[in-house]
Amino acid sequence: MIKGQTILITGGTGSWGQKLTEVLLEQNPAEIRILSRNEYAQITMQRDFGHDARLRFVIGDIRDDRAVEEACRGVDVIFHLAALKHVPVCEDQPDEAFKTNVIGTQNIIRAAIRMQVAKVIDVSTDKAVDPINVYGMTKALGEKMMIRANGLSESTRFVCIRGGNVLGTSGSVVPLFRRQIDEGKSPTITDKGMTRFFLTRTEAIHLLLKAAEAAVGGETFVMKMKACKMTDLASVMLEQAGRPAQDYKVTGIRPGEKLHEVLISPFEAPRTYKVDEQYYVILPQEPDKSLTDLYSGLPRVTFSEYRSDSAVMNRSAIAQFLRAGGFIH
Numbered sequence: 001m002i003k004g005q006t007i008l009i010t011g012g013t014g015s016w017g018q019k020l021t022e023v024l025l026e027q028n029p030a031e032i033r034i035l036s037r038n039e040y041a042q043i044t045m046q047r048d049f050g051h052d053a054r055l056r057f058v059i060g061d062i063r064d065d066r067a068v069e070e071a072c073r074g075v076d077v078i079f080h081l082a083a084l085k086h087v088p089v090c091e092d093q094p095d096e097a098f099k100t101n102v103i104g105t106q107n108i109i110r111a112a113i114r115m116q117v118a119k120v121i122d123v124s125t126d127k128a129v130d131p132i133n134v135y136g137m138t139k140a141l142g143e144k145m146m147i148r149a150n151g152l153s154e155s156t157r158f159v160c161i162r163g164g165n166v167l168g169t170s171g172s173v174v175p176l177f178r179r180q181i182d183e184g185k186s187p188t189i190t191d192k193g194m195t196r197f198f199l200t201r202t203e204a205i206h207l208l209l210k211a212a213e214a215a216v217g218g219e220t221f222v223m224k225m226k227a228c229k230m231t232d233l234a235s236v237m238l239e240q241a242g243r244p245a246q247d248y249k250v251t252g253i254r255p256g257e258k259l260h261e262v263l264i265s266p267f268e269a270p271r272t273y274k275v276d277e278q279y280y281v282i283l284p285q286e287p288d289k290s291l292t293d294l295y296s297g298l299p300r301v302t303f304s305e306y307r308s309d310s311a312v313m314n315r316s317a318i319a320q321f322l323r324a325g326g327f328i329h
Helices: 015-025 039-048 065-072 087-092 094-114 134-149 173-182 201-214 230-240 289-295 315-324
Strands: 006-010 031-036 055-059 077-080 119-125 157-163 195-199 220-223 226-229 262-264 272-274 279-282
Touching (some): 015 039, 031 039, 031 065, 065 094, 077 094, 077 201, 094 134, 119 201, 134 157, 157 201, 173 230, 195 201, 201 220, 226 315, 230 315
Parallel strands (some): 006 031, 031 055, 077 119, 119 157, 157 220
Antiparallel strands (some): 195 226, 220 279, 272 279
């Protein structure tokens, strides 16, 4: 569905956006528009991609409805990645998080409908499930708005995907641990019992493309993800650097932080289906006929909740996972 199409990626200069751009270019789109407000990041990305003529860089903020509408003109598919994501930043400045993650998402929805974009794929997070922090709350609102938007237009379809922590993205914990270890410091962990979901950038992009291709609108796609204890993650990285496994520092849980993350809540599990060995799909509370026809023949999930502490990797599996991501040798 990408060949010959015009694609818009919001927040496209970020780690997800750059990897997505790389993969989409292999599928011969007519044009990929990169919408972001960071001029320097756009220039750097343009140079990294060798000034590919299919790439068009658009300076703009998703908070600006006119800029968003202009960026959406003539677009076939939108991948909505732009967001304020850092939990402490959002806790400290909730008004700014709301402007970007809620008002910005509303601008995307309205512009997509007005410009008759065929499909919008919204990238959400496990923190949107039973949220306790501002980031999760704003992303949960974004999900609700996206799913509801399917009832506002007959020509534009909206779908959400949920991911965990993506290895190597800006602000993620693995590069932080790597830097702390390289500087001779102890990796900082906020709580010894904490667990998190992880996926590689390649896995994240596959989830995006799966949703783009398969969705009919109104679903939320969730990838089966690996999870681990943060202490085990730090220990593996320390041992790989020749340091004692317990040489990490516990700093105390931060405002807005959960001990464990949830990808599918008990409220959602009864309407969640197993698509295949890699994906689940959550249907809205009142799915339309196209959704029920497509998914009702699939098996429902047997779990009551999908949590990061339900099945964690051992240290050997963590090492293999990090090695596959290129973070250890």
